[in-house]
Amino acid sequence: MTILTPLPDNTQPTDHPPTSNWRKYFSFSHDHKVIGIQYLVTSFLFYLIGGALAAAVRTELATPASDVVSPELYNSLFTLHGTVMIFLWIVPATAGFINYLVPLMIGARDMAFPRLNALAFWIIPPAGVLLMASFFVTGGAAGAGWTSYPPLSTMSPKAGELIWILSVLLLGSSSILGAVNFVVTIWKMRHPKMGWNDMPLVCWASLATGVLILLSTPVLAGALILLSFDLIVGTAFFNPTGGGDPIVYQHMFWFYSHPAVYIMILPVFGMISEIIPVHARKPIFGYRAIAYSSLAICFLGLIVWAHHMFTSGTPPWLRMFFMFATMVIAVPTGIKVFSWVATLWGGKLNLNSALFFAMGFVSMFVIGGISGVMLAAVPFDIHVHDTYFVVAHFHYVLFGGSVFGIYAGVYHWFPKMTGRMMNETLGKIHFALTFIGFNLTFLPMHKLGLDGMNRRIAEYDPKYATINMICTIGTYLLAVSTFPFLINAVWSWIKGEKALANPWKGLTLEWSTSSPPPEENFEEEPVILCHPYAYGKRPQVAPPSNLDAGATSLST
Amino acid sequence: MKIPSQIATLLAGILLTLLSLWYGYNHHLLPIAASAEADLIDDLFNVMMTIGTGIFILVQGSLLWVIFRYRRKPDDDSDAKYIHGNIPLEIVWTAIPAMVVLALSIYSFDIYEQMGGLNPMDHGSHLASAHDATHHDMTLADSVPRSEPGAAIAAPLAALPESTTALADATVGATTTAVPTPAPSATQDSVVINVNGLQFAWLFNYEGTEITAGELHVPVGRDVRLNISAMDVLHAFWVPEFRVKQDAIPGRTVSLRFLPTKVGEYPVICAELCGAYHGVMKTKVVVEPEEAFQAWLTSQQVASRPEQDPPMQQAIALHPAHLSDADYLAPYAQKLGITVEHIQSIQAMQQMPESNL
Numbered sequence: 001m002t003i004l005t006p007l008p009d010n011t012q013p014t015d016h017p018p019t020s021n022w023r024k025y026f027s028f029s030h031d032h033k034v035i036g037i038q039y040l041v042t043s044f045l046f047y048l049i050g051g052a053l054a055a056a057v058r059t060e061l062a063t064p065a066s067d068v069v070s071p072e073l074y075n076s077l078f079t080l081h082g083t084v085m086i087f088l089w090i091v092p093a094t095a096g097f098i099n100y101l102v103p104l105m106i107g108a109r110d111m112a113f114p115r116l117n118a119l120a121f122w123i124i125p126p127a128g129v130l131l132m133a134s135f136f137v138t139g140g141a142a143g144a145g146w147t148s149y150p151p152l153s154t155m156s157p158k159a160g161e162l163i164w165i166l167s168v169l170l171l172g173s174s175s176i177l178g179a180v181n182f183v184v185t186i187w188k189m190r191h192p193k194m195g196w197n198d199m200p201l202v203c204w205a206s207l208a209t210g211v212l213i214l215l216s217t218p219v220l221a222g223a224l225i226l227l228s229f230d231l232i233v234g235t236a237f238f239n240p241t242g243g244g245d246p247i248v249y250q251h252m253f254w255f256y257s258h259p260a261v262y263i264m265i266l267p268v269f270g271m272i273s274e275i276i277p278v279h280a281r282k283p284i285f286g287y288r289a290i291a292y293s294s295l296a297i298c299f300l301g302l303i304v305w306a307h308h309m310f311t312s313g314t315p316p317w318l319r320m321f322f323m324f325a326t327m328v329i330a331v332p333t334g335i336k337v338f339s340w341v342a343t344l345w346g347g348k349l350n351l352n353s354a355l356f357f358a359m360g361f362v363s364m365f366v367i368g369g370i371s372g373v374m375l376a377a378v379p380f381d382i383h384v385h386d387t388y389f390v391v392a393h394f395h396y397v398l399f400g401g402s403v404f405g406i407y408a409g410v411y412h413w414f415p416k417m418t419g420r421m422m423n424e425t426l427g428k429i430h431f432a433l434t435f436i437g438f439n440l441t442f443l444p445m446h447k448l449g450l451d452g453m454n455r456r457i458a459e460y461d462p463k464y465a466t467i468n469m470i471c472t473i474g475t476y477l478l479a480v481s482t483f484p485f486l487i488n489a490v491w492s493w494i495k496g497e498k499a500l501a502n503p504w505k506g507l508t509l510e511w512s513t514s515s516p517p518p519e520e521n522f523e524e525e526p527v528i529l530c531h532p533y534a535y536g537k538r539p540q541v542a543p544p545s546n547l548d549a550g551a552t553s554l555s556t
Numbered sequence: 557m558k559i560p561s562q563i564a565t566l567l568a569g570i571l572l573t574l575l576s577l578w579y580g581y582n583h584h585l586l587p588i589a590a591s592a593e594a595d596l597i598d599d600l601f602n603v604m605m606t607i608g609t610g611i612f613i614l615v616q617g618s619l620l621w622v623i624f625r626y627r628r629k630p631d632d633d634s635d636a637k638y639i640h641g642n643i644p645l646e647i648v649w650t651a652i653p654a655m656v657v658l659a660l661s662i663y664s665f666d667i668y669e670q671m672g673g674l675n676p677m678d679h680g681s682h683l684a685s686a687h688d689a690t691h692h693d694m695t696l697a698d699s700v701p702r703s704e705p706g707a708a709i710a711a712p713l714a715a716l717p718e719s720t721t722a723l724a725d726a727t728v729g730a731t732t733t734a735v736p737t738p739a740p741s742a743t744q745d746s747v748v749i750n751v752n753g754l755q756f757a758w759l760f761n762y763e764g765t766e767i768t769a770g771e772l773h774v775p776v777g778r779d780v781r782l783n784i785s786a787m788d789v790l791h792a793f794w795v796p797e798f799r800v801k802q803d804a805i806p807g808r809t810v811s812l813r814f815l816p817t818k819v820g821e822y823p824v825i826c827a828e829l830c831g832a833y834h835g836v837m838k839t840k841v842v843v844e845p846e847e848a849f850q851a852w853l854t855s856q857q858v859a860s861r862p863e864q865d866p867p868m869q870q871a872i873a874l875h876p877a878h879l880s881d882a883d884y885l886a887p888y889a890q891k892l893g894i895t896v897e898h899i900q901s902i903q904a905m906q907q908m909p910e911s912n913l
Contacts (some may be wrong), residue, residue: 007629045586060619070814070832071832071833072832074775074832075829075831075832075834076836090634096908125768143832145829146831149789149790149829151788151789151790151806152789152790152829152830152831155788155789155831158887192602195777212826236648240805240806240808241806241807242808244807246790246805246807247805272746280638281628281634281635282635282636282637282638282639283638283639284640285639285640285641286640286641286642286646287640287641288641289641289646289650300583303758311792311801311802311803311827312790312803312805313805313808313810316668316673319668319673320665320668323661323664323665326659327657327660327661328654328657329656330653330657331653331657334649334650334763335646335650335653337615338646338649339646341615341618342645344618344619344622344626345618345622345626346626346636346637346639347622347626347636348626348627348628348629348632348634348635348636349622349623349626349627349628349689350628351623351628357666359619359623362615362619363616363619366611366612366615368617369595370608370611370612370672371608372603373608373657373660373826374601374602374605374608375599377604377660377661378664378668378673379593379596379600379602379664379667379668379673379799380597380598380600380601382597382663382799382802383597383796383799383800383801385792386801386827386828387790387827388795393905394649407663446585447585450585450587450794451586451587452587452796452797452825454794454825454827455827455829456829456834456835457834457835458835459835459836460835473647489870516702530818533637533640535635535636535638536635536636536637536638536639537638
């Protein structure tokens with residue numbers, strides 16, 4: 001698959017195309033690049049809101065007594081924190097990356113359904129605003145946890161709970177619309193010369209993500225619609241008084257919400273698989289193993305949901321099945337982790353913010369993975385279910401995993417998206433603060449959970465006061481850590497150093513066009529020179545004068 | 557004289573193993589183990605902690621190593637070596653985790669079985685609800701849903717076989733009738749206790765007696781069986797020192813058994829979000845020698861009154877969240893043989909930080 005062709009000129013920064021004014025980001029644009037950035041910026045705003053909610057929760061937990069907010073408000077705070085972070089931050093942010101990157105990487109002009117894409121995005125802001133507004137309705141926002149288990153959720157103040165259901169339904173619909181687009185785009189819009197095994201790994205991960213969303217999200221919609229009937233019409237789907245069963249809701253809910261964690265982490269796996277080889281100047285180790293393990297995770301992710309219900313009404317034989325299925329997921333994820341480490345091993349590491357965050361991701365994700373395997377073991381899970389051990393576990397995989405990965409992605413693709421470079425010093429400060437703050441916040445929580453502190457409580461036994469104080473300090477450090485990033489992103493976008501078309505000398509197609517790419521992505525038909533990860537193997541190029549700095553000479 | 561790399565690797569491996577084993581068995585992360593199940597679970601946790609520590613050191617060590625060993629030299633613009641895979645190595649690192657998780661699954665399965673999670677217990681009692689006459693072997697947590705329409709959310713108050721209970725329900729507000737549930741037959745050596753969770757307290761009714769208490773007393777060294785149910789929302793019965801937890805589900809009775817082995821007082825915590833005061837839904841379990849336990853039973857027997865009142869028929873068509881705990885509990889109070897003051901005293905007790913918890 002080698003074609004003689006000139007590489008793009010990587011010596012001069014390209015001027016911003018005239019269309020790049022800020023108004024387009026507030027329009028119903030069909031351009032996948034605009035939509036991708038809309039997704040990213042919107043979700044980041046919600047990330048700040050979710051972080052503020054988290055800071056409020058941790059402030060309450062700084063002392064054993066319930067003395068900062070009322071217990072009802074406290075429940076609303078952590079409920080909305082979870083909902084915002086999942087449905088309005090990680091899912092849309094990863095969707096934003098997929099939207100931006102996939103068409104560029106497969107050499108397409110746009111997504112398969114551009115209007116649908118715009119619609120999928122524009123559902124999000126109203127749904128988010130609606131969710132936030134629920135704090136101001138009678139009875140306050142939903143307070144039954146992000147899981148919203150009945151009967152508690154059907155007994156909560158109705159308005160807040162109903163708004164919560166509506167908002168999550170809208171966000172789920174947006175997610176489904178986006179997923180249709182991902183799958184069709186990857187399936188149908190690839191460059192004619194790009195076979196399945198020539199796709200960048202982000203595409204594999206996006207495909208797996210899209211399939212997961214399509215298979216599982218409708219079930220959540222079903223669960224929430226039934227729940228809303230129970231709430232407002234007085235049906236008894238989940239109400240034992242009328243012959244319903246609250247456990248049915250848990251099954252339906254987790255049938256989506258377990259795959260949801262893979263929906264949140266798979267795109268990030270793809271991004272990390274992209275970032276590490278570029279900055280290590282080495283091919284990704286075990287391309288096919290990483291690509292197919294995404295599909296394996298997609299399949300296995302659908303058959304483990306009941307591990308969230310080991311202490312609930314799950315029969316023993318079923319517990320054993322779900323224990324085994326959950327344990328097995330450690331194998332494909334382990335393959336990925338080892339492949340990343342092997343990719344770094346023997347590389348020539350360009351230690352910048354993007355790579356630091358990518359390595360931080362691997363490091364943190366492994367801790368979350370270890371505690372995940374522990375939680376899969378039924379006897380142990382019976383002890384720590386619904387405790388801070390679980391809180392620590394999922395923050396390690398979702399914050400230490402997804403959020404670190406998203407940051408890595410921002411540092412890596414910012415030049416492509418904006419045509420400007422980010423400031424490295426601020427980036428490293430951001431990484432250091434985030435890494436320390438994160439570990440300070442969540443590492444001690446393992447101990448809390450094992451020792452007997454349960455989740456979702458506003459007041460706790462005074463013997464946990466010291467550790468909780470440490471966690472709270474860590475939270476404030478995390479809050480502070482967002483400032484260098486914000487300053488960096490905003491300032492660089494406006495005033496940053498102009499970026500070249502290919503500042504990292506990457507080999508995937510998005511680097512073969514200007515930064516930022518023109519309206520239709522490529523000035524001329526993109527040409528695939530080599531496998532996307534052929535670092536260290538010289539791509540065949542024609543006139544040496546137009547060489548990418550990474551390619552040294554003609555090889556035959 | 558350089559040490560050959562194979563020997564260096566071997567030494568590193570031995571060191572890694574020793575470190576993992578040391579930490580796996582000296583992490584001091586768990587509270588004391590006060591039940592037979594706790595010992596089993598702690599063994600499992602220590603094994604997982606050992607493996608986890610090994611993986612942790614291996615991966616984090618590799619990451620730190622590459623940062624220092626493989627950083628790009630400032631003047632070096634070339635790519636690294638073109639290595640894109642190594643099939644034998646990939647097979648190894650797929651097979652080893654696969655075997656590890658398989659072994660862990662089998663080991664967990666074995667522990668679970670030893671905890672009585674799978675097999676019918678020796679005395680093979682059954683739990684059968686009035687409607688659901690299917691034979692159920694008792695397991696660690698065996699739940700029998702009563703799925704008929706109209707089945708009540710009510711504790712199987714075996715002490716009150718004729719009871720009917722109205723349940724406050726936010727949505728329907730209908731009167732429902734409790735279904736008397738014959739409780740599992742107690743064996744000679746096990747204590748059977750009906751546990752009822754409600755916002756925001758635990759009620760413990762001793763099988764075959766009129767005793768209903770706000771704290772749990774169990775004799776040391778005897779099998780304890782709890783029949784757990786909930787009146788309003790989901791709760792979860794959890795004693796960290798016993799390492800046992802079971803959700804209390806409205807409309808079902810779920811059984812949980814454990815064997816306390818250490819005398820002492822331990823917290824009983826609600827682990828499932830159950831409303832605004834979920835955090836204070838705590839009481840204690842007192843594990844005491846047989847004589848003390850019997851004495852306590854006797855003292856409770858005197859204190860409680862046999863039920864004289866006709867079955868309560870009124871429905872509370874109010875939102876439970878709008879009621880004070882006392883008002884909410886009033887209809888149940890007589891039935892359960894407790895007073896509002898009793899509940900308040902329990903709650904007051906819970907809110908006092910107790911040094912021994």
